[in-house]
Amino acid sequence: MDSLLKHMVDMTGHRDHTMLDISVISAVQELACASLARVLTLASVRGQLYVRPRAVVVAGQPARMEENPDPSSPGEPIANIPALAGCIARHEAFVDQVDATGNHTLWLPIWLGDKADTCLEIVNPTPYTSDTIHIIGGVLSVYRNFQNLLDYSERDSLTGLLNRKTFDDQLAKMLLASGAEQDSLTLPPGEQERRQHCQEEKQWLAVIDVDHFKHVNDRFGHLYGDEVLILIANLLTSSFRAQDRVFRFGGEEFVVLLRSSTLDNAKKIIERFRLNVEQHDFPQVGKVTVSVGFVAISAYEAPVVILGRADQALYYAKSHGRNMACHYDELVSGGLLQTVESNDTAEFF
Numbered sequence: 001m002d003s004l005l006k007h008m009v010d011m012t013g014h015r016d017h018t019m020l021d022i023s024v025i026s027a028v029q030e031l032a033c034a035s036l037a038r039v040l041t042l043a044s045v046r047g048q049l050y051v052r053p054r055a056v057v058v059a060g061q062p063a064r065m066e067e068n069p070d071p072s073s074p075g076e077p078i079a080n081i082p083a084l085a086g087c088i089a090r091h092e093a094f095v096d097q098v099d100a101t102g103n104h105t106l107w108l109p110i111w112l113g114d115k116a117d118t119c120l121e122i123v124n125p126t127p128y129t130s131d132t133i134h135i136i137g138g139v140l141s142v143y144r145n146f147q148n149l150l151d152y153s154e155r156d157s158l159t160g161l162l163n164r165k166t167f168d169d170q171l172a173k174m175l176l177a178s179g180a181e182q183d184s185l186t187l188p189p190g191e192q193e194r195r196q197h198c199q200e201e202k203q204w205l206a207v208i209d210v211d212h213f214k215h216v217n218d219r220f221g222h223l224y225g226d227e228v229l230i231l232i233a234n235l236l237t238s239s240f241r242a243q244d245r246v247f248r249f250g251g252e253e254f255v256v257l258l259r260s261s262t263l264d265n266a267k268k269i270i271e272r273f274r275l276n277v278e279q280h281d282f283p284q285v286g287k288v289t290v291s292v293g294f295v296a297i298s299a300y301e302a303p304v305v306i307l308g309r310a311d312q313a314l315y316y317a318k319s320h321g322r323n324m325a326c327h328y329d330e331l332v333s334g335g336l337l338q339t340v341e342s343n344d345t346a347e348f349f
């Protein structure tokens with residue numbers, strides 16, 4: 001009982017999804033004396049469910065996050081794990097399967113209404129007692145409630161997108177990850193040149209602003225204005241990829257962090273979104289357009305500098321006709337934007 005309480009205190013002491021995941025699998029692994037426990041993400045892509053591990057703990061070792069080896073892949077099709085696929089299809093609380101080596105795998109989806117986007121997987125050489133399943137079920141209920149609470153504090157209440165506060169945390173994490181990656185690269189002779197020729201995958205930041213939104217509010221009223229923002233949030237979510245992150249920054253401004261993309265792909269994805277908005281028929285309001293400014297994220301630049309550059313490209317789009325996406329570096333190299341270095345940051349004129 002002491003151990004259970006200790007885990008509950010630990011779980012509810014976090015303000016971060018990653019730490020909460022680490023904390024829940026550590027608790028479950030210890031309470032079930034499991035050889036392995038994982039937190040799985042269940043992602044729906046074009047109507048198909050995929051499974052991807054996001055945290056793992058092996059008995060005797062500390063829990064750790066699982067890096068996605070291929071960010072462009074949504075994971076393993078759930079059809080490859082028939083027992084779990086059946087459990088999800090039947091909306092069951094758990095399913096237990098014994099494999100050829102005698103190991104028992106217990107899957108417990110975290111249901112929120114009729115949707116489960118997280119599942120716990122616990123592997124054990126011996127069968128689970130009903131007491132163990134009961135205790136784990138209780139831990140998972142606390143986990144689910146706490147996850148809900150974290151979601152609520154991280155999201156914008158109108159659109160359901162991630163909010164500005166979450167953006168600061170996620171950008172800091174992205175900068176840390178890309179800094180570590182860049183530092184670990186010791187390029188052999190010739191590789192530097194080769195990389196400059198082929199397009200490198202980078203992280204990108206895009207700032208999106210609805211054009212003439214004040215006019216929408218003034219002409220149709222705030223309720224229709226709000227509906228436009230919700231529909232644009234939906235178009236953002238459907239136009240960008242599952243590994244990208246979409247934020248409402250406030251008002252009619254949105255920010256997207258695009259992960260691991262070449263310049264050509266980043267352009268294509270952003271342009272696809274801009275066109276999706278242009279072609280959408282907004283009820284009552286009719287046509288709405290957006291302007292976009294985007295820039296590559298560098299681990300060696302302060303967040304305020306990166307954001308400032310994307311804003312400058314957005315400002316350029318706004319003042320040159322709107323309904324367009326502008327790439328900061330292209331504007332600078334084309335002589336359309338000028339930067340002057342001052343101290344260690346760049347300023348614009």
Ligand SMILES: Nc1nc2c(ncn2[C@@H]2O[C@H](COP(=O)(O)OP(=O)(O)OP(=O)(O)O)[C@@H](O)[C@H]2O)c(=O)[nH]1
Pocket residue numbers: 158209210211212213214215217221222223224225226229250251252318322
């Ligand atoms: N309906 C609604 N309107 C909002 C919300 N937040 C901000 N606004 C409005 O968004 C409008 C933004 O107007 P401006 O900053 O002048 O920009 P704009 O009219 O889009 O013009 P450009 O950006 O230059 O194309 C203001 O009228 C704000 O009141 C919101 O949550 N809901």
